[in-house]
Amino acid sequence: MRAWTLWTLCITPALAGCVFTRDAIKLPSENAVTRDQLVIHSDASLSGEQPLIDELSALRHEVAAKLQLPPSEQPVHLYLFDAADRFDSFVQREHPDFPNRRAFFVAEGGFLKVYACRGARIAEDLRHEVTHGYLHASVPQLPLWLDEGLAEYFEVPPAQRGLNKPHVTLLLQRWQDRQWAPDLARLEQLRSSRDMTQQDYAESWAWVHFSLESNTPRREWLCRYLASLQKEERVPPLSSLLATIEPDAAQALVEHLRGL
Ligand SMILES: [Zn+2]
Structure with missing residues:
Protein backbone atom coordinates (compact mmCIF):
# COMPACT_ATOMS: atom_id res chain seq x y z
CA MET A 1 0.00 0.00 0.00
CA PRO A 140 12.11 2.08 -5.18
CA GLN A 141 12.51 1.45 -1.45
CA LEU A 142 13.21 4.94 -0.20
CA PRO A 143 12.34 5.74 3.40
CA LEU A 144 9.45 8.21 3.48
CA TRP A 145 11.41 11.02 5.16
CA LEU A 146 14.20 10.77 2.60
CA ASP A 147 11.77 10.55 -0.31
CA GLU A 148 10.02 13.75 0.79
CA GLY A 149 13.20 15.50 1.89
CA LEU A 150 14.78 14.99 -1.52
CA ALA A 151 11.60 16.09 -3.33
CA GLU A 152 11.54 19.26 -1.20
CA TYR A 153 15.22 19.82 -2.00
CA PHE A 154 14.78 19.50 -5.76
CA GLU A 155 11.48 21.42 -5.97
CA VAL A 156 13.17 24.82 -5.64
CA PRO A 157 14.60 26.40 -8.81
CA PRO A 158 18.05 24.93 -9.59
CA ALA A 159 19.87 28.22 -8.97
CA GLN A 160 18.89 28.04 -5.28
CA ARG A 161 20.88 24.82 -4.77
CA GLY A 162 18.05 23.22 -2.84
CA LEU A 163 17.65 26.11 -0.41
CA ASN A 164 14.08 26.30 0.86
CA LYS A 165 13.91 29.51 2.88
CA PRO A 166 10.43 28.98 4.41
CA HIS A 167 11.65 25.69 5.87
CA VAL A 168 14.72 27.39 7.38
CA THR A 169 12.57 30.12 8.94
CA LEU A 170 10.07 27.63 10.35
CA LEU A 171 12.67 25.35 11.90
CA LEU A 172 14.84 28.08 13.40
CA GLN A 173 11.81 29.82 14.91
CA ARG A 174 10.62 26.60 16.54
CA TRP A 175 14.12 25.72 17.66
CA GLN A 176 14.49 29.12 19.32
CA ASP A 177 11.06 28.67 20.96
CA ARG A 178 12.18 25.20 22.17
CA GLN A 179 9.32 23.63 20.20
CA TRP A 180 11.55 21.60 17.92
CA ALA A 181 14.90 19.86 17.89
CA PRO A 182 16.32 17.63 15.13
CA ASP A 183 15.37 13.99 15.62
CA LEU A 184 16.05 11.83 12.58
CA ALA A 185 15.08 8.61 14.38
CA ARG A 186 11.60 10.07 14.98
CA LEU A 187 11.25 11.00 11.28
CA GLU A 188 12.26 7.46 10.36
CA GLN A 189 9.24 6.13 12.24
CA LEU A 190 6.78 7.95 9.94
CA ARG A 191 5.10 5.54 7.56
CA SER A 192 2.58 7.69 5.70
CA SER A 193 2.66 11.18 4.24
CA ARG A 194 -0.67 11.63 5.98
CA ASP A 195 1.16 11.63 9.28
CA MET A 196 3.68 14.25 8.17
CA THR A 197 3.25 17.82 9.35
CA GLN A 198 4.73 20.86 7.65
CA GLN A 199 7.47 20.72 10.28
CA ASP A 200 8.21 17.10 9.34
CA TYR A 201 8.56 18.09 5.69
CA ALA A 202 10.83 20.96 6.71
CA GLU A 203 13.00 18.72 8.91
CA SER A 204 13.20 16.06 6.18
CA TRP A 205 14.37 18.76 3.79
CA ALA A 206 16.86 20.03 6.41
CA TRP A 207 18.55 16.63 6.80
CA VAL A 208 18.88 16.39 3.02
CA HIS A 209 20.23 19.93 2.62
CA PHE A 210 22.63 19.41 5.54
CA SER A 211 23.88 16.20 3.91
CA LEU A 212 24.23 17.56 0.38
CA GLU A 213 25.34 21.15 0.93
CA SER A 214 27.45 21.35 4.08
CA ASN A 215 30.58 19.35 3.27
CA THR A 216 31.84 16.61 0.98
CA PRO A 217 32.05 13.75 3.54
CA ARG A 218 28.36 14.22 4.44
CA ARG A 219 27.35 14.25 0.80
CA GLU A 220 29.36 11.07 0.32
CA TRP A 221 27.72 9.23 3.20
CA LEU A 222 24.26 10.18 1.89
CA CYS A 223 25.18 8.94 -1.59
CA ARG A 224 26.57 5.71 -0.12
CA TYR A 225 23.35 5.28 1.84
CA LEU A 226 21.26 5.74 -1.32
CA ALA A 227 23.47 3.24 -3.15
CA SER A 228 22.86 0.75 -0.33
CA LEU A 229 19.11 1.29 -0.58
CA GLN A 230 19.33 0.67 -4.30
CA LYS A 231 21.29 -2.57 -4.04
CA GLU A 232 20.38 -4.17 -0.73
CA GLU A 233 17.10 -5.39 0.65
CA ARG A 234 17.69 -4.61 4.31
CA VAL A 235 19.41 -1.36 5.09
CA PRO A 236 19.63 0.01 8.65
CA PRO A 237 18.14 3.46 9.25
CA LEU A 238 20.44 6.36 8.54
CA SER A 239 20.18 7.52 12.16
CA SER A 240 21.99 4.38 13.34
CA LEU A 241 24.78 5.02 10.82
CA LEU A 242 25.04 8.65 11.94
CA ALA A 243 25.29 7.62 15.59
CA THR A 244 28.61 6.02 14.63
CA ILE A 245 30.09 8.40 12.10
CA GLU A 246 28.70 11.74 13.32
CA PRO A 247 27.19 11.49 16.80
CA ASP A 248 26.73 15.28 17.06
CA ALA A 249 24.80 15.48 13.79
CA ALA A 250 21.67 16.99 15.40
CA GLN A 251 23.61 19.95 16.77
CA ALA A 252 25.55 20.27 13.52
CA LEU A 253 22.23 20.39 11.64
CA VAL A 254 21.06 23.34 13.75
CA GLU A 255 24.37 25.13 13.12
CA HIS A 256 23.96 24.47 9.41
CA LEU A 257 20.48 26.04 9.42
CA ARG A 258 21.73 29.07 11.37
CA GLY A 259 24.41 29.60 8.73
CA LEU A 260 21.96 29.70 5.82
ZN1 LIG B 1 6.19 14.62 -1.97
Whole structure:
Protein backbone atom coordinates (compact mmCIF):
# COMPACT_ATOMS: atom_id res chain seq x y z
CA MET A 1 0.00 0.00 0.00
CA ARG A 2 3.00 2.23 0.16
CA ALA A 3 2.36 3.50 -3.35
CA TRP A 4 -0.97 4.90 -2.20
CA THR A 5 0.67 6.85 0.54
CA LEU A 6 3.09 8.72 -1.69
CA TRP A 7 1.48 12.03 -2.21
CA THR A 8 2.42 15.57 -1.54
CA LEU A 9 0.94 17.68 1.18
CA CYS A 10 1.33 20.83 -0.86
CA ILE A 11 -1.26 23.34 0.24
CA THR A 12 -4.00 23.49 -2.36
CA PRO A 13 -6.79 25.92 -2.98
CA ALA A 14 -10.22 24.99 -1.66
CA LEU A 15 -11.85 22.52 -3.98
CA ALA A 16 -15.03 24.46 -4.57
CA GLY A 17 -17.30 23.03 -7.19
CA CYS A 18 -15.93 19.49 -7.19
CA VAL A 19 -18.11 17.21 -9.24
CA PHE A 20 -18.27 13.49 -8.53
CA THR A 21 -19.43 11.38 -11.38
CA ARG A 22 -19.92 7.66 -11.80
CA ASP A 23 -18.27 7.79 -15.22
CA ALA A 24 -14.55 7.24 -15.43
CA ILE A 25 -12.65 10.47 -15.76
CA LYS A 26 -10.76 10.51 -19.04
CA LEU A 27 -7.08 11.13 -18.56
CA PRO A 28 -5.38 13.84 -20.62
CA SER A 29 -4.34 12.09 -23.83
CA GLU A 30 -4.68 14.34 -26.88
CA ASN A 31 -0.98 15.22 -26.96
CA ALA A 32 2.07 13.38 -25.72
CA VAL A 33 5.71 14.35 -25.57
CA THR A 34 8.50 11.97 -24.55
CA ARG A 35 11.72 13.42 -23.24
CA ASP A 36 14.12 10.77 -22.01
CA GLN A 37 12.30 9.05 -19.14
CA LEU A 38 9.49 11.54 -18.93
CA VAL A 39 6.26 11.01 -20.89
CA ILE A 40 3.94 14.00 -20.69
CA HIS A 41 0.24 13.57 -21.55
CA SER A 42 -1.95 16.61 -22.07
CA ASP A 43 -5.14 17.56 -23.88
CA ALA A 44 -3.87 21.08 -24.51
CA SER A 45 -0.99 21.60 -26.88
CA LEU A 46 2.45 21.25 -25.28
CA SER A 47 4.17 23.41 -27.86
CA GLY A 48 4.26 26.37 -25.47
CA GLU A 49 5.59 24.28 -22.58
CA GLN A 50 9.10 23.85 -23.91
CA PRO A 51 10.82 25.68 -21.03
CA LEU A 52 9.01 23.53 -18.47
CA ILE A 53 9.73 20.33 -20.39
CA ASP A 54 13.40 21.32 -20.68
CA GLU A 55 13.53 22.00 -16.95
CA LEU A 56 11.95 18.67 -16.02
CA SER A 57 14.29 16.91 -18.41
CA ALA A 58 17.30 18.65 -16.86
CA LEU A 59 16.01 17.69 -13.41
CA ARG A 60 16.56 14.05 -14.25
CA HIS A 61 20.25 14.71 -14.76
CA GLU A 62 20.49 16.94 -11.69
CA VAL A 63 19.00 14.23 -9.47
CA ALA A 64 21.27 11.55 -10.90
CA ALA A 65 24.41 13.69 -10.71
CA LYS A 66 23.81 15.11 -7.25
CA LEU A 67 22.99 11.73 -5.74
CA GLN A 68 25.44 9.73 -7.86
CA LEU A 69 22.66 7.46 -9.01
CA PRO A 70 22.66 5.87 -12.46
CA PRO A 71 19.67 7.29 -14.36
CA SER A 72 16.91 4.77 -14.89
CA GLU A 73 15.08 4.31 -18.16
CA GLN A 74 11.79 3.42 -16.48
CA PRO A 75 9.17 5.85 -17.81
CA VAL A 76 7.61 8.44 -15.54
CA HIS A 77 4.17 9.34 -16.90
CA LEU A 78 2.97 12.87 -16.23
CA TYR A 79 -0.74 13.56 -16.77
CA LEU A 80 -1.28 17.28 -17.02
CA PHE A 81 -4.90 18.37 -16.49
CA ASP A 82 -6.09 21.71 -17.86
CA ALA A 83 -9.14 22.21 -15.67
CA ALA A 84 -9.23 22.07 -11.87
CA ASP A 85 -12.74 20.62 -11.70
CA ARG A 86 -11.80 17.68 -13.92
CA PHE A 87 -8.61 17.07 -11.94
CA ASP A 88 -10.54 17.22 -8.66
CA SER A 89 -13.17 14.81 -9.98
CA PHE A 90 -10.43 12.42 -11.07
CA VAL A 91 -8.79 12.52 -7.64
CA GLN A 92 -12.11 12.02 -5.86
CA ARG A 93 -12.92 9.04 -8.01
CA GLU A 94 -9.54 7.32 -8.18
CA HIS A 95 -8.06 8.31 -4.82
CA PRO A 96 -10.96 9.33 -2.60
CA ASP A 97 -8.88 8.92 0.54
CA PHE A 98 -6.30 11.48 -0.56
CA PRO A 99 -6.49 15.00 0.87
CA ASN A 100 -6.78 18.06 -1.33
CA ARG A 101 -3.77 18.62 -3.53
CA ARG A 102 -2.64 20.27 -6.73
CA ALA A 103 -0.40 17.41 -7.81
CA PHE A 104 0.65 13.98 -6.62
CA PHE A 105 2.83 11.00 -7.44
CA VAL A 106 1.85 7.36 -7.25
CA ALA A 107 3.72 4.15 -7.97
CA GLU A 108 1.13 1.53 -8.78
CA GLY A 109 0.98 -1.58 -10.89
CA GLY A 110 4.62 -1.20 -11.86
CA PHE A 111 4.01 2.29 -13.29
CA LEU A 112 5.30 5.62 -12.05
CA LYS A 113 2.70 8.36 -12.49
CA VAL A 114 2.40 12.03 -11.71
CA TYR A 115 -0.97 13.75 -11.91
CA ALA A 116 -1.10 17.52 -11.86
CA CYS A 117 -3.31 20.45 -12.73
CA ARG A 118 -1.97 23.52 -14.48
CA GLY A 119 -1.80 26.53 -12.20
CA ALA A 120 0.37 29.32 -10.89
CA ARG A 121 2.74 26.98 -9.03
CA ILE A 122 2.87 24.20 -11.60
CA ALA A 123 6.67 24.38 -12.08
CA GLU A 124 7.36 23.93 -8.36
CA ASP A 125 4.69 21.22 -8.05
CA LEU A 126 6.12 19.30 -10.98
CA ARG A 127 9.73 19.57 -9.82
CA HIS A 128 8.60 18.02 -6.52
CA GLU A 129 6.44 15.24 -7.96
CA VAL A 130 8.63 14.37 -10.93
CA THR A 131 11.58 14.12 -8.53
CA HIS A 132 9.60 11.40 -6.73
CA GLY A 133 9.22 9.67 -10.08
CA TYR A 134 12.91 9.82 -10.97
CA LEU A 135 13.90 8.69 -7.49
CA HIS A 136 11.53 5.74 -7.43
CA ALA A 137 12.75 4.63 -10.83
CA SER A 138 16.25 4.27 -9.35
CA VAL A 139 15.59 3.53 -5.67
CA PRO A 140 12.11 2.08 -5.18
CA GLN A 141 12.51 1.45 -1.45
CA LEU A 142 13.21 4.94 -0.20
CA PRO A 143 12.34 5.74 3.40
CA LEU A 144 9.45 8.21 3.48
CA TRP A 145 11.41 11.02 5.16
CA LEU A 146 14.20 10.77 2.60
CA ASP A 147 11.77 10.55 -0.31
CA GLU A 148 10.02 13.75 0.79
CA GLY A 149 13.20 15.50 1.89
CA LEU A 150 14.78 14.99 -1.52
CA ALA A 151 11.60 16.09 -3.33
CA GLU A 152 11.54 19.26 -1.20
CA TYR A 153 15.22 19.82 -2.00
CA PHE A 154 14.78 19.50 -5.76
CA GLU A 155 11.48 21.42 -5.97
CA VAL A 156 13.17 24.82 -5.64
CA PRO A 157 14.60 26.40 -8.81
CA PRO A 158 18.05 24.93 -9.59
CA ALA A 159 19.87 28.22 -8.97
CA GLN A 160 18.89 28.04 -5.28
CA ARG A 161 20.88 24.82 -4.77
CA GLY A 162 18.05 23.22 -2.84
CA LEU A 163 17.65 26.11 -0.41
CA ASN A 164 14.08 26.30 0.86
CA LYS A 165 13.91 29.51 2.88
CA PRO A 166 10.43 28.98 4.41
CA HIS A 167 11.65 25.69 5.87
CA VAL A 168 14.72 27.39 7.38
CA THR A 169 12.57 30.12 8.94
CA LEU A 170 10.07 27.63 10.35
CA LEU A 171 12.67 25.35 11.90
CA LEU A 172 14.84 28.08 13.40
CA GLN A 173 11.81 29.82 14.91
CA ARG A 174 10.62 26.60 16.54
CA TRP A 175 14.12 25.72 17.66
CA GLN A 176 14.49 29.12 19.32
CA ASP A 177 11.06 28.67 20.96
CA ARG A 178 12.18 25.20 22.17
CA GLN A 179 9.32 23.63 20.20
CA TRP A 180 11.55 21.60 17.92
CA ALA A 181 14.90 19.86 17.89
CA PRO A 182 16.32 17.63 15.13
CA ASP A 183 15.37 13.99 15.62
CA LEU A 184 16.05 11.83 12.58
CA ALA A 185 15.08 8.61 14.38
CA ARG A 186 11.60 10.07 14.98
CA LEU A 187 11.25 11.00 11.28
CA GLU A 188 12.26 7.46 10.36
CA GLN A 189 9.24 6.13 12.24
CA LEU A 190 6.78 7.95 9.94
CA ARG A 191 5.10 5.54 7.56
CA SER A 192 2.58 7.69 5.70
CA SER A 193 2.66 11.18 4.24
CA ARG A 194 -0.67 11.63 5.98
CA ASP A 195 1.16 11.63 9.28
CA MET A 196 3.68 14.25 8.17
CA THR A 197 3.25 17.82 9.35
CA GLN A 198 4.73 20.86 7.65
CA GLN A 199 7.47 20.72 10.28
CA ASP A 200 8.21 17.10 9.34
CA TYR A 201 8.56 18.09 5.69
CA ALA A 202 10.83 20.96 6.71
CA GLU A 203 13.00 18.72 8.91
CA SER A 204 13.20 16.06 6.18
CA TRP A 205 14.37 18.76 3.79
CA ALA A 206 16.86 20.03 6.41
CA TRP A 207 18.55 16.63 6.80
CA VAL A 208 18.88 16.39 3.02
CA HIS A 209 20.23 19.93 2.62
CA PHE A 210 22.63 19.41 5.54
CA SER A 211 23.88 16.20 3.91
CA LEU A 212 24.23 17.56 0.38
CA GLU A 213 25.34 21.15 0.93
CA SER A 214 27.45 21.35 4.08
CA ASN A 215 30.58 19.35 3.27
CA THR A 216 31.84 16.61 0.98
CA PRO A 217 32.05 13.75 3.54
CA ARG A 218 28.36 14.22 4.44
CA ARG A 219 27.35 14.25 0.80
CA GLU A 220 29.36 11.07 0.32
CA TRP A 221 27.72 9.23 3.20
CA LEU A 222 24.26 10.18 1.89
CA CYS A 223 25.18 8.94 -1.59
CA ARG A 224 26.57 5.71 -0.12
CA TYR A 225 23.35 5.28 1.84
CA LEU A 226 21.26 5.74 -1.32
CA ALA A 227 23.47 3.24 -3.15
CA SER A 228 22.86 0.75 -0.33
CA LEU A 229 19.11 1.29 -0.58
CA GLN A 230 19.33 0.67 -4.30
CA LYS A 231 21.29 -2.57 -4.04
CA GLU A 232 20.38 -4.17 -0.73
CA GLU A 233 17.10 -5.39 0.65
CA ARG A 234 17.69 -4.61 4.31
CA VAL A 235 19.41 -1.36 5.09
CA PRO A 236 19.63 0.01 8.65
CA PRO A 237 18.14 3.46 9.25
CA LEU A 238 20.44 6.36 8.54
CA SER A 239 20.18 7.52 12.16
CA SER A 240 21.99 4.38 13.34
CA LEU A 241 24.78 5.02 10.82
CA LEU A 242 25.04 8.65 11.94
CA ALA A 243 25.29 7.62 15.59
CA THR A 244 28.61 6.02 14.63
CA ILE A 245 30.09 8.40 12.10
CA GLU A 246 28.70 11.74 13.32
CA PRO A 247 27.19 11.49 16.80
CA ASP A 248 26.73 15.28 17.06
CA ALA A 249 24.80 15.48 13.79
CA ALA A 250 21.67 16.99 15.40
CA GLN A 251 23.61 19.95 16.77
CA ALA A 252 25.55 20.27 13.52
CA LEU A 253 22.23 20.39 11.64
CA VAL A 254 21.06 23.34 13.75
CA GLU A 255 24.37 25.13 13.12
CA HIS A 256 23.96 24.47 9.41
CA LEU A 257 20.48 26.04 9.42
CA ARG A 258 21.73 29.07 11.37
CA GLY A 259 24.41 29.60 8.73
CA LEU A 260 21.96 29.70 5.82
ZN1 LIG B 1 6.19 14.62 -1.97
